Amino acid sequence: MKMEDMPLSGPDNTKLEALVNDIYSELVEDACLGLCFEVHRAVKQGYFFLDETDQESMKEFEIVDQPGVDIFGQVYNQWKNKECECPNCKRLIAASRFAPHLEKCLGMGRNSSRIANRRLASNNNMSKSESDQEDNDDLNDNDWSYGAEKRAKKRKSDKSQTSPRRSKTLKHKNGELGSGISADPYKYNYNAGINYEMLGPDEVQSFLTTQCGVISEHTKKMCTRSQRCPQHTDEQRMAVRVFLLGPSAPVLPEADSVAVPESFDIPDGQALMSRLQWEDSPEISPSDSASSKASTNHSDSRRPKKKKPRPSLGLNSGGGIGSLSGGGGGGSSQSNISLSTKKKKPKLTAPSISSIYDDLN
Amino acid sequence: MNKESRLKATINQRLTELGERERLKELLRAKLTECGWKDQMKAHCKEVIREKGLEHVTVEDLVVEITPKGRALVPDSVKKELLQRIRAFLAQHAA
Numbered sequence: 001m002k003m004e005d006m007p008l009s010g011p012d013n014t015k016l017e018a019l020v021n022d023i024y025s026e027l028v029e030d031a032c033l034g035l036c037f038e039v040h041r042a043v044k045q046g047y048f049f050l051d052e053t054d055q056e057s058m059k060e061f062e063i064v065d066q067p068g069v070d071i072f073g074q075v076y077n078q079w080k081n082k083e084c085e086c087p088n089c090k091r092l093i094a095a096s097r098f099a100p101h102l103e104k105c106l107g108m109g110r111n112s113s114r115i116a117n118r119r120l121a122s123n124n125n126m127s128k129s130e131s132d133q134e135d136n137d138d139l140n141d142n143d144w145s146y147g148a149e150k151r152a153k154k155r156k157s158d159k160s161q162t163s164p165r166r167s168k169t170l171k172h173k174n175g176e177l178g179s180g181i182s183a184d185p186y187k188y189n190y191n192a193g194i195n196y197e198m199l200g201p202d203e204v205q206s207f208l209t210t211q212c213g214v215i216s217e218h219t220k221k222m223c224t225r226s227q228r229c230p231q232h233t234d235e236q237r238m239a240v241r242v243f244l245l246g247p248s249a250p251v252l253p254e255a256d257s258v259a260v261p262e263s264f265d266i267p268d269g270q271a272l273m274s275r276l277q278w279e280d281s282p283e284i285s286p287s288d289s290a291s292s293k294a295s296t297n298h299s300d301s302r303r304p305k306k307k308k309p310r311p312s313l314g315l316n317s318g319g320g321i322g323s324l325s326g327g328g329g330g331g332s333s334q335s336n337i338s339l340s341t342k343k344k345k346p347k348l349t350a351p352s353i354s355s356i357y358d359d360l361n
Numbered sequence: 362m363n364k365e366s367r368l369k370a371t372i373n374q375r376l377t378e379l380g381e382r383e384r385l386k387e388l389l390r391a392k393l394t395e396c397g398w399k400d401q402m403k404a405h406c407k408e409v410i411r412e413k414g415l416e417h418v419t420v421e422d423l424v425v426e427i428t429p430k431g432r433a434l435v436p437d438s439v440k441k442e443l444l445q446r447i448r449a450f451l452a453q454h455a456a
Contacts, residue, residue: 016455019369020447023376025432027389027443032431034390035399036423039406043418048410 196222196244204244213240368455375454385446392439402431 042048052058064073083092088105103109107116196215199207207213212223214232222240223232376382393399409426410418 015365016448016451019372020444020451022369023372023447024440024443027382027385028432028435029428030386031389031393032402032428033424035402035406035431036420036427039403039410040418040420040423043410043415049407049415 195220201245208241208244212237213244215240215243372451372455376450379454381450385443388446389439389443392442393435396436396439398431398434398436398439401434402427405430 039048064071066073069075079095082095084095084098085091086093086098086101086105088102093101100109104112104115107113196204196213197220207222210227212225212227212229212232214223214229214236215221216223223229225231227237373382376385406423406427409423413422
């Protein structure tokens with residue numbers, strides 16, 4: 001049904017307002033009527049005065065409106081200002097601080113053991129000698145005292161070298177635990193570095209087989225990242241190994257130029273793996289054994305980085321190839337493998353290698 | 362006059378048809394209970410009943426006593442809000 005348009009000019013506006021008020025009045029009357037009916041029914045049914053039957057309880061639960069007291073008449077912070085005597089230390093403690101105080105005083109809460117351990121750890125660092133390290137075993141459970149835990153582990157290897165008193169500079173705060181121990185010989189992993197002076201030769205060797213090991217110039221620490229860590233090049237890793245283990249150390253998977261007949265008996269994969277552990281990743285071995293081309297690529301990409309010259313190979317390239325291919329006696333793939341298994345020196349120049357393969361192919 | 366009454370009738374019809382009237386009623390009742398108006402009125406009722414006697418009170422008595430007081434005791438905020446809503450409805454559906 002279409003409504004008549006009402007222009008909202010002055011007088012009409014008042015009419016509209018009047019209309020609004022009318023509607024409003026109707027609504028309010030409706031509400032009042034509703035209430036009346038409700039009350040009347042309650043009266044006639046007899047439940048209107050039901051809540052007023054018990055005068056006594058009415059007085060008891062009357063609404064309280066006094067200051068300092070809540071609606072039920074209860075005082076809010078009645079016990080706040082009282083003091084309690086601690087049964088342990090006999091001191092007077094404020095009520096709200098009583099429970100935390102008891103926790104610390106009796107040594108039974110969660111935090112109290114932590115704090116006690118922390119105190120013990122700091123005392124150990126400052127004053128105890130190495131023989132007392134046994135006590136620090138308890139601290140191994142505490143993830144907080146990092147230095148104590150690592151100290152216990154490294155104890156035996158460092159006994160001959162430095163005394164733990166070097167760590168006197170250790171400051172006992174959470175955040176500084178790592179930074180304060182740069183001189184600490186026991187520092188193992190925290191700064192992602194190991195001091196190579198602290199490791200025995202066997203340890204160095206085992207360490208270098210699995211980790212990068214490149215020594216940082218300013219901290220004298222070895223990198224503990226993997227052999228493929230992006231921060232250091234293979235060249236650096238090589239240099240470190242030579243420096244630490246001596247020039248004769250077998251560190252690379254590439255074979256020597258010297259032909260060794262018995263190397264043929266070694267299964268390809270195993271030999272490769274054992275060599276490869278010195279230098280680099282598992283990435284090399286499967287591809288080496290897989291195809292000649294792949295191994296060529298890998299060798300090519302890696303070998304140019306090595307600085308060490310391979311004079312023997314360079315000079316004897318013809319002779320070496322001859323001996324190798326003669327010794328290899330097989331297809332190109334086999335000679336590749338024999339090439340890689342026999343070689344013990346780390347360096348091979350790229351051009352000589354590619355020339356070898358060209359000849360073989 | 363005819364126009365006005367016609368307009369009024371139309372609007373009332375619209376209100377009822379669209380369910381707005383019911384909504385406004387419920388809104389008003391809720392607001393009045395919330396602000397304590399209902400308890401006030403009930404207390405007043407008790408007085409009236411005690412006056413008239415429990416057995417003989419009629420609906421008419423109550424209505425006569427309660428309605429004027431009830432109208433007067435509605436808080437301003439509630440009144441304003443309701444007027445606002447009615448005006449909005451009219452603006453939307455009338456002009």
